[in-house]
Amino acid sequence: MPVFSLPSPYGIGTLGKAARDFIDFLKASKQRWWQMLPVGPTSYGDSPYQSFSSFAGNPYFIDPDMLAEDGLLTAEEIAACDFGGDPCKVDYGKLYENRFALLEKAFERGWERDREEVERFCGENSGWLADYTLYTAVKKHFGEAPWLEWPDEDIRLHRPEAIARYRELLEKDVRFYTYLQFLFYRQWNLLRSYAKENGVGIIGDIPIYVPLDSADVWAAPEFFQLDEDNLPVEVAGVPPDYFNEDGQLWGNPLYDYERMAQDGYGWWIRRVGGAEKLYDVIRIDHFRGFESYYAVPYGAETARDGRWVKGPGISLVGVLRDWFRNLRFIAEDLGYPSEEVHQLLADSGFPGMRLLEFAFDGTEGNTFLPHLHINNCVCYIGTHDNPPVLGWKETAEPEELEMARKYLGLSDEEGFAAGFLRAGFSSVADLFVAQMQDYLELGSEGRINEPGTLGGNWTWRTTAEVFTEELALRIAALTELYGRSKENG
Numbered sequence: 001m002p003v004f005s006l007p008s009p010y011g012i013g014t015l016g017k018a019a020r021d022f023i024d025f026l027k028a029s030k031q032r033w034w035q036m037l038p039v040g041p042t043s044y045g046d047s048p049y050q051s052f053s054s055f056a057g058n059p060y061f062i063d064p065d066m067l068a069e070d071g072l073l074t075a076e077e078i079a080a081c082d083f084g085g086d087p088c089k090v091d092y093g094k095l096y097e098n099r100f101a102l103l104e105k106a107f108e109r110g111w112e113r114d115r116e117e118v119e120r121f122c123g124e125n126s127g128w129l130a131d132y133t134l135y136t137a138v139k140k141h142f143g144e145a146p147w148l149e150w151p152d153e154d155i156r157l158h159r160p161e162a163i164a165r166y167r168e169l170l171e172k173d174v175r176f177y178t179y180l181q182f183l184f185y186r187q188w189n190l191l192r193s194y195a196k197e198n199g200v201g202i203i204g205d206i207p208i209y210v211p212l213d214s215a216d217v218w219a220a221p222e223f224f225q226l227d228e229d230n231l232p233v234e235v236a237g238v239p240p241d242y243f244n245e246d247g248q249l250w251g252n253p254l255y256d257y258e259r260m261a262q263d264g265y266g267w268w269i270r271r272v273g274g275a276e277k278l279y280d281v282i283r284i285d286h287f288r289g290f291e292s293y294y295a296v297p298y299g300a301e302t303a304r305d306g307r308w309v310k311g312p313g314i315s316l317v318g319v320l321r322d323w324f325r326n327l328r329f330i331a332e333d334l335g336y337p338s339e340e341v342h343q344l345l346a347d348s349g350f351p352g353m354r355l356l357e358f359a360f361d362g363t364e365g366n367t368f369l370p371h372l373h374i375n376n377c378v379c380y381i382g383t384h385d386n387p388p389v390l391g392w393k394e395t396a397e398p399e400e401l402e403m404a405r406k407y408l409g410l411s412d413e414e415g416f417a418a419g420f421l422r423a424g425f426s427s428v429a430d431l432f433v434a435q436m437q438d439y440l441e442l443g444s445e446g447r448i449n450e451p452g453t454l455g456g457n458w459t460w461r462t463t464a465e466v467f468t469e470e471l472a473l474r475i476a477a478l479t480e481l482y483g484r485s486k487e488n489g
Contacts, residue, residue, distance in 0.1 A: 001436045002037040002048070002384070002448065003061055004090055007464040011083025011099075012090045015187040016063025018464065020194050025467045027198045029475035030485045034195065035203035035433050037384060037448075039188075039278065046092045046458045047449070049207040049285065052136065053215045055128040055274040057184030059103060060095050066187055072106035090459040107179045114182065121182045127270055129181060131219035137173035138166055146213035148230065157230065158219060188278065203330070203433075204279030206272065208286040209236050209252035217253055223260055223267045224253040234295040237303035238335065244452050247294075247303030254295055257312045265312075265319045272320055276327055287331035287350075288341045290317055317348045330378050334358075349376075354429060356420055357382040357392050360403040369407070370427045379429035381420050381438050384448040388437035389420045391444035417441045425482040432484065439475060440466055 006013025006022060013019070026034055040051030041058045048058075064081075067073045081102045084091030111118070122129055135147065142150050154162035167174060195202055210216040212232060217224055225233045236252040260267050275282050284290075291313055296306035321329070333345050333352040345352050354377050359368035366372070373379060381389050393401065393416055404410065410419040417438050424432040437446035440462070449457040479485045 001034065002458075003039055003058075004037075004048075004458065005436070005448075005461050007087070007462060008063075009083070009087075010064055010078075010081075011095050012060050013461065014063035015061050015184075015191045016066050019063075019191050021464070021467065023191075023195050023198050023200050025472055026200050028469070028472035030479040031475065032199060033201050033203050033281070033431065033433070035283070036205070038205045038207060042092075042458075043211065043213065045454055046090075048205075048458065050211045051207075051214065052139075052211070053128065053132045054206075054210055054271050055125070056132050056181055056215075057188060057278075059180045059184060060099055061187075062103065062180065062183050063187055064102065067106045067183070070110075072110045073102065077102065077105055087463055088461050090461060092459075103180060103183075104176060106183070107176050110183075111175060111179055114179075118179060118182050121185065122178065125181070125185075128215070128274065129178065132215040133174045133177040133181070134163065134167055134170070135215035135218050136177045137170040140173060141166075141170055147218045148212070158221070185277075192278075201280040202278070203281040203283060204275060205283045205285055206275050208284065208289045209250065209254075212251065212253050220267065223256055225256050226253060232298040234306075235298050236289075237294050237296045237306055239294055239306055240304060247296075247306065248452050249296060249300065249303045254293065254309075257316070261312065261315065265316050268316060268320060269323055272324055272327070276324065281328045281330060283330040283332055284350075285332050286335070287333045287345070287352075288336060288338075291338070291341045291344045313344055314347045317344065317350075321348055321350070334383075351376045351378050351430065353377065353383075354379050354427070355382055355386070356380070356423060357386050357389065357396075360400040360407065361397075362399060362403065370423055373427045373429045375428055375430050377429045378431045378433060379424050379427040380432075381424055381434050384435070385451050387444045387447045388435055388442050389417050390438075390441060391447055394444065415441065421478065425478045425484060436462070439471060 001022065003013045003015070003019065006018045008014050008016070008018050023034065038048040038051060039058055039061060040048060040053055041056050042048055043050055043052055064073055064078045068075060068078060081098050082094055083098065084094040138150065138155055139145070139147065147156060150156040152162065155166050192202060212235075217226075221230050227233055232253045234254055236250045236254055238248045238250070240247040272282065290311045292308045292311050294303070294306045295309045296303050300306075329348075329350045331345055331348065331350040331352050333341060334355070354368045354373050356368065356370070356379070359366055359370070370379070382392065386392065387395065396404075408419050408423050410416055414422070421434060421438060424434055435446075435448075437460075440446070446460055448460055476485070
């Protein structure tokens with residue numbers, strides 16, 4: 001359940017009451033984990049996988065009601081703000097136009113009052129906060145242009161004299177963006193504590209790549225495959241397949257793993273350390289990219305002309321596993337499997353993923369089939385990149401549907417979505433995760449993202465009335481029946 005999908009009168013889900021109510025719902029349902037999408041600030045396209053920072057929180061998630069309770073906003077100021085009119089869809093345009101003006105009022109009232117706490121927060125996050133807030137302020141100063149297009153070469157190339165000059169020039173904006181991160185993390189920490197008190201852990205997501213237009217690349221270009229002008233040599237993508245004849249051209253800069261290895265992968269340790277402040281378990285997106293990654297020439301119009309390049313493998317994965325001994329990982333090992341990827345997963349010890357929507361294509365030995373699941377894996381019906389199972393039902397091949405019906409013993413009386421939920425709960429996988437949309441029996445209208453498309457994604461929201469006591473009891477009954485409740489271990 002993405003944070004942005006939570007109910008709220010403010011155009012997007014927030015870290016306030018609705019998030020705590022959702023934790024209450026999870027507790028009543030005997031669920032122990034809430035898996036969510038990345039919570040960083042989003043950029044063009046609104047994807048949480050294309051964030052301006054690997055460390056920063058999304059200012060849109062700051063809850064206005066909590067700010068009002070803290071004396072930073074008035075009810076009248078909140079009511080006067082246009083957050084968009086559809087309670088079931090995020091209007092990112094409205095949020096961009098109006099949310100920051102509202103938050104600026106909170107900043108003006110709170111900066112001096114909270115100065116001591118903010119200074120402590122800055123000290124605790126010194127490794128990323130100063131670069132991120134300056135990057136964001138300079139970006140605003142240059143009309144939101146990507147940093148590669150900033151007209152001042154010195155600040156574009158992150159030169160120390162320019163850093164000092166712009167920090168002074170844009171001091172108020174730097175303070176504003178600093179305060180927003182302070183507010184986000186203050187609310188986040190309260191929510192995470194509430195979840196812990198109620199026996200709910202948070203599973204978060206680390207995108208394997210960061211965008212070119214991000215504070216991460218601007219502040220540390222030496223860790224990426226860039227030329228002397230800081231332009232990418234090659235960029236990330238995936239090759240053509242059955243679904244997309246041109247492949248997918250993601251456009252993210254590729255890592256210079258040789259340079260990263262020189263200090264023991266410190267960049268990655270810092271990045272995962274930042275995620276550890278947010279999550280109890282981390283799902284590593286596109287895990288197979290650590291074994292080998294697909295590189296496309298910069299400037300190519302499609303991903304057709306890319307090539308596979310050997311990645312760092314266990315030399316990096318092992319460092320992360322051994323450094324973060326109190327943190328658990330899930331490997332998103334989907335897409336272009338190979339024996340080498342399987343071996344890397346085995347060597348890591350991380351659980352991989354088994355998707356029920358991928359189980360019924362007739363492939364011999366398809367390990368997504370429940371009878372081939374193992375304990376050390378996570379069973380999903382589908383992910384945010386797939387439709388809810390009732391949407392899958394409308395688009396799947398007839399042969400897949402027939403096999404699913406026979407294999408799972410699906411019936412109209414039980415219901416198609418309910419049958420898939422039963423299959424997930426009864427899997428021997430240590431963890432089963434379903435999209436909230438499958439419990440709500442939604443179709444394609446509940447889809448979060450359709451890969452390879454731009455626009456209309458990342459907008460699905462729901463309203464508070466769907467989280468009924470009846471639904472919680474039904475989920476709890478399944479959880480107990482299949483031994484997944486806390487009482488049963």
